[in-house]
Amino acid sequence: MNNNADSSFLGIKIPSDIKKKNFIFLYIAAFFGTTLTVFPGIIQPLFLKEIIGVPDSRAGSFNSLMQNMSQIASLLLGGYVGYLSDRVGRKILLLCGLVFSAITYVTLAYSKEIALGIGISPEISALAIRFFLGVALIFTWPHFTTLTTDYTYKESRGKAMAIYGFIVGLATIFTAGLLGQLPKTVGIYWSFYVIAFLALVGWLVAKIGIVDRFSEQKKEKTSLREALAFAKNSTPLQVSYVTTFIGRADAPIFRVIFFVWAVTTAKSFGFTPAKATGIGGLVLMGLASMALVSNIALGPMVDKLGRVQTLIVSMVCSTAGFLILYFFTNPFTYWIAIPVALIGFGMAGAVIGANTLAADSAPKDMIGTVIGGLTIIQSIGILVLLQSAGFIMDAVSKRGAFLFKAIVNILVLIWIFSVRKKCK
Numbered sequence: 001m002n003n004n005a006d007s008s009f010l011g012i013k014i015p016s017d018i019k020k021k022n023f024i025f026l027y028i029a030a031f032f033g034t035t036l037t038v039f040p041g042i043i044q045p046l047f048l049k050e051i052i053g054v055p056d057s058r059a060g061s062f063n064s065l066m067q068n069m070s071q072i073a074s075l076l077l078g079g080y081v082g083y084l085s086d087r088v089g090r091k092i093l094l095l096c097g098l099v100f101s102a103i104t105y106v107t108l109a110y111s112k113e114i115a116l117g118i119g120i121s122p123e124i125s126a127l128a129i130r131f132f133l134g135v136a137l138i139f140t141w142p143h144f145t146t147l148t149t150d151y152t153y154k155e156s157r158g159k160a161m162a163i164y165g166f167i168v169g170l171a172t173i174f175t176a177g178l179l180g181q182l183p184k185t186v187g188i189y190w191s192f193y194v195i196a197f198l199a200l201v202g203w204l205v206a207k208i209g210i211v212d213r214f215s216e217q218k219k220e221k222t223s224l225r226e227a228l229a230f231a232k233n234s235t236p237l238q239v240s241y242v243t244t245f246i247g248r249a250d251a252p253i254f255r256v257i258f259f260v261w262a263v264t265t266a267k268s269f270g271f272t273p274a275k276a277t278g279i280g281g282l283v284l285m286g287l288a289s290m291a292l293v294s295n296i297a298l299g300p301m302v303d304k305l306g307r308v309q310t311l312i313v314s315m316v317c318s319t320a321g322f323l324i325l326y327f328f329t330n331p332f333t334y335w336i337a338i339p340v341a342l343i344g345f346g347m348a349g350a351v352i353g354a355n356t357l358a359a360d361s362a363p364k365d366m367i368g369t370v371i372g373g374l375t376i377i378q379s380i381g382i383l384v385l386l387q388s389a390g391f392i393m394d395a396v397s398k399r400g401a402f403l404f405k406a407i408v409n410i411l412v413l414i415w416i417f418s419v420r421k422k423c424k
Helices: 020-052 054-089 089-109 109-117 122-138 142-152 154-177 177-185 188-210 222-234 235-247 250-269 273-304 307-326 334-360 364-395 400-423
Strands: 007-009 013-016
Touching: 007 020, 013 020, 013 154, 013 334, 020 054, 020 089, 020 109, 020 122, 020 142, 020 177, 020 188, 020 250, 020 273, 054 089, 054 122, 054 250, 054 400, 089 109, 089 142, 089 188, 089 334, 109 122, 109 250, 142 154, 142 334, 142 364, 154 177, 154 273, 154 334, 154 400, 177 188, 177 273, 188 235, 222 235, 222 364, 235 307, 235 334, 235 364, 250 273, 250 334, 250 364, 250 400, 273 307, 273 334, 307 334, 307 400, 364 400
Parallel strands: none
Antiparallel strands: 007 013
C-alpha cells in the first residue's frame, strides 16, 4: 500500500489501489446491511405481542432480552470475527453474514410454528432463533467500519466515517419510514420476507463491488491478546471503547423502549398496536433524519475540532434528549421531536467520534482486531444498559428507562472530560 497517484472521492483522499466504484459499492452494501440491524427493533414489539403472545406486563424486559440476543452473539464472537477478518479478509465474512441473515430472518418469522412443532415454548424458540440472527449480523455490519478504515488515510478518515454515518442514517430512515409500515400493509410474516430479500440484494452488491485491502505480510503477526494490551496503554482507545460502551446503547434503548411504550399504551390513546408501530416508525425516521443531517457537520467537526471534543458535545446532546423524554407522558405527541433531535445528533457524533478515534489509534495490522474490540465493548454496553432499561421499564415506569440512560451518560461525560488532555 502506497500513497502514489492517490485520488479523491467526495473529498476523501483514497489510496491508488482503491477505485471510486469500490467506495460506492461499499456504501450501498452498508445501506442494506444497516436495514438488517435496524429492522428487529421495529418489528419485534408487534411480533412478540401479536404472534408470540408476550404479555404487556413483561414486554419491556422480554423485548430487551430479545434484542440482546444480538449482543450476546457479539460478545461471544465479535472479537474473534475482527481477528479473523485480519487473516481471511473482510469480504468473505461479510458475504457469509448477509446470506445467513436472510435465512435466519425468514426462520424467525416462524418461531411459533417451529416451537409448536418440536414442543417448546414460542418464547424460547424466538429467543434461540434471534440469537442466530445476532450471529449472522455480527458477521455483517462491523466490516463496514473496518473497510472504511482500510480504504482511507487518517487526514480524511473523519469525513469518510461521516459519510458512512450518513448512509446509516439514510438506511434507518428507509427502514423506519417504509419497512416500518409493512406490518399494517402486507402483514407481519411478509415483512420478514421483504427484509430477507434486502439481505440478498446487499450480498449481490458486496459480491460485485467490494474488495479487500490490507497487508498480506502482516496477517500472522498480531493476536487478540496484543490488541487488548495495546488498548490498556492507549488513553484515546480507552475513550473510544468507553464511549462505545455507553453511546452505542442510545439507539437500541430508544428504539426498544419507545416502541414498547407506544405499542403497550396504544389503546389508551386510541390506536391499534399495528398503527402505533407505524407511528413509531415515523418517530424513528425522525431520529434517523436528524442523525443523517448531523453527519454533514460531524465530518468536518471530527477532523477540525477533534475526536474527543466531538464526543463530549455529542454526549451532552443525547443526555439532554433522554432527560427531556423522561418528562413526557404521551409517546404520540408532536413535541417528542425535540428530544428525538437531540438524541439523533448525539448518537451520530458518538459513533463517528469513537470509530475515528479507534481507527486512528490502531496499528495498521491490528485494525480489524481493534474494531472487533469495539464490537465486543458495544455488545457488553447494549447488553447491560438495554436489559437494565427493560427491567426499569417493567418494574418502575416506562419513562424511568430514559432517566436511567441520562444518568449513566452524565457519569461517563465526567470521566471523559477528566482525561481529554491525554488524547492529543
